[in-house]
Amino acid sequence: MQATAFRVILAVVFLVAARLAARQEEPTVRQADRLATAKRPMTKKEQLGKELFLDKGLSTPPGQACAHCHDAQTGFSEPDRDLPVSRGVYPDRFGNRNDLTAAYAAFSPRLHYDPEERHYVGGLFWDGRAATLEEQAKGPFLNPLEMANPNAVAVIAKVQHSPYADLFQEVFGPEAFADPNRAYDFVAEAIAAYERTYELNPFNSKYDFFLQGKTKLTDQEMRGLALFENDKKGRCAECHPDRSGSNGEPPLFTDFTYDNLGVPKNPENPYYYLSKSLNPDGTKFVDLGLGGVVKKPEENGKFRVPTLRNAAVTAPYMHNGIFKTLRQVVVFYNTRDVGPWPAPEVPQNVNREELGNLGLTEQEVDDIVAFLHTLTDGYDTKGDSR
Ligand code: HEC
Ligand code: HEC
Numbered sequence: 001m002q003a004t005a006f007r008v009i010l011a012v013v014f015l016v017a018a019r020l021a022a023r024q025e026e027p028t029v030r031q032a033d034r035l036a037t038a039k040r041p042m043t044k045k046e047q048l049g050k051e052l053f054l055d056k057g058l059s060t061p062p063g064q065a066c067a068h069c070h071d072a073q074t075g076f077s078e079p080d081r082d083l084p085v086s087r088g089v090y091p092d093r094f095g096n097r098n099d100l101t102a103a104y105a106a107f108s109p110r111l112h113y114d115p116e117e118r119h120y121v122g123g124l125f126w127d128g129r130a131a132t133l134e135e136q137a138k139g140p141f142l143n144p145l146e147m148a149n150p151n152a153v154a155v156i157a158k159v160q161h162s163p164y165a166d167l168f169q170e171v172f173g174p175e176a177f178a179d180p181n182r183a184y185d186f187v188a189e190a191i192a193a194y195e196r197t198y199e200l201n202p203f204n205s206k207y208d209f210f211l212q213g214k215t216k217l218t219d220q221e222m223r224g225l226a227l228f229e230n231d232k233k234g235r236c237a238e239c240h241p242d243r244s245g246s247n248g249e250p251p252l253f254t255d256f257t258y259d260n261l262g263v264p265k266n267p268e269n270p271y272y273y274l275s276k277s278l279n280p281d282g283t284k285f286v287d288l289g290l291g292g293v294v295k296k297p298e299e300n301g302k303f304r305v306p307t308l309r310n311a312a313v314t315a316p317y318m319h320n321g322i323f324k325t326l327r328q329v330v331v332f333y334n335t336r337d338v339g340p341w342p343a344p345e346v347p348q349n350v351n352r353e354e355l356g357n358l359g360l361t362e363q364e365v366d367d368i369v370a371f372l373h374t375l376t377d378g379y380d381t382k383g384d385s386r
Pocket of ligand 2: 115333
């Protein structure tokens with residue numbers, strides 16, 4: 001009897017300790033993993049995050065929300081397919097990069113150097129410069145090329161006069177607005193909480209249902225999948241892993257590492273033509289990617305491997321939006337070293353081993369593109385004959 005009681009106490013102590021340890025963990029892969037994949041009603045904080053994410057009033061002048069460039073209808077990316085980079089709230093201002101989807105970003109670990117593999121992993125943005133979703137969310141509000149607020153005080157004044165100001169105080173306390181800098185942290189905390197919900201991480205593409213055995217892929221999609229994985233053909237899975245984890249975690253289609261694929265400059269990038277105060281380098285601007293953040297020449301030209309989830313709806317592609325279709329992307333991988341492609345934007349550190357001359361036939365290129373179309377969320381299995 002006593003021994004049983006002792007065992008129960010031990011188990012409780014163990015559980016509490018495990019809980020505490022989990023709570024202290026950084027919001028990295030494991031924690032996000034747990035939060036994101038569960039379909040459940042949103043908490044008050046997550047609802048608040050969604051209000052903030054959708055609020056067009058939070059730019060100066062008003063008119064641009066986070067959702068403007070991260071629209072749920074287009075996989076939480078910029079809906080304008082013809083713009084290589086995003087337009088700011090001032091219509092004549094443009095960022096220097098194509099947007100990334102905000103979906104599945106919750107899974108990127110903090111930027112770190114892996115000494116065994118000898119490469120960088122993780123971080124947010126194409127160059128890893130933000131460590132967490134919280135840190136990331138504080139950027140766009142104050143970026144003159146995006147939502148263009150002069151400072152955090154201006155953002156908080158807008159939140160304070162919003163229809164959800166009461167919800168803000170309900171979540172963060174009656175004094176939530178007292179200190180604008182703290183309130184700004186709260187804004188980021190709520191947005192990040194929203195970005196970790198099921199809404200941005202639903203894992204409900206056709207491919208997910210296929211992995212669960214709930215649907216079949218067509219013959220062409222199956223051929224595309226095989227080519228995607230084949231290390232003598234597409235080799236895509238080497239950087240965009242497509243298999244479930246050991247505990248059944250669905251694949252993210254990125255290993256969060258960095259590479260210079262030798263993507264050429266995009267002459268259509270409107271950033272080149274901004275005034276000197278916004279882009280001092282003019283048309284000579286070169287995007288160093290990770291190298292610009294970690295200040296190491298051997299990382300110049302490397303960008304974080306993006307997820308391919310929803311790729312069919314997130315055109316254009318690559319850090320500078322140079323490709324308008326998925327087919328162009330695959331043709332580039334296939335023929336970079338044997339076709340008439342312009343020089344890489346950064347000629348150093350180009351990956352010459354895993355791409356450039358894959359020898360894929362036209363049919364095989366189409367097959368890979370067909371497979372990529374199975375990664376769009378919101379697939380309806382009802383029409384399937386099983
Ligand atoms: C004007 C368009 C625009 C607006 C407005 C905007 N973003 Fe972005 N977002 C981008 C671009 C462009 C990138 C990639 C920039 C880079 O890598 O340097 C990006 C990157 C991100 C990422 C990183 C994803 C990843 O995988 O690393 C997240 C998360 C994100 N934005 C969330 C937000 C939130 C939250 C807001 C509102 C506070 C917001 N964005 C407002 C254009 C925008
Ligand atoms: C060596 C690693 C590596 C391999 C192999 C690889 N990719 Fe990529 N992929 C990347 C990186 C890095 C980027 C971003 C590069 C940039 O913007 O400069 C990228 C970007 C993409 C994009 C653009 C996504 C977006 O949101 O802009 C697509 C689509 C894509 N890859 C598909 C594929 C396919 C299909 C294959 C196989 C034929 C493949 N990749 C093989 C690393 C890789």
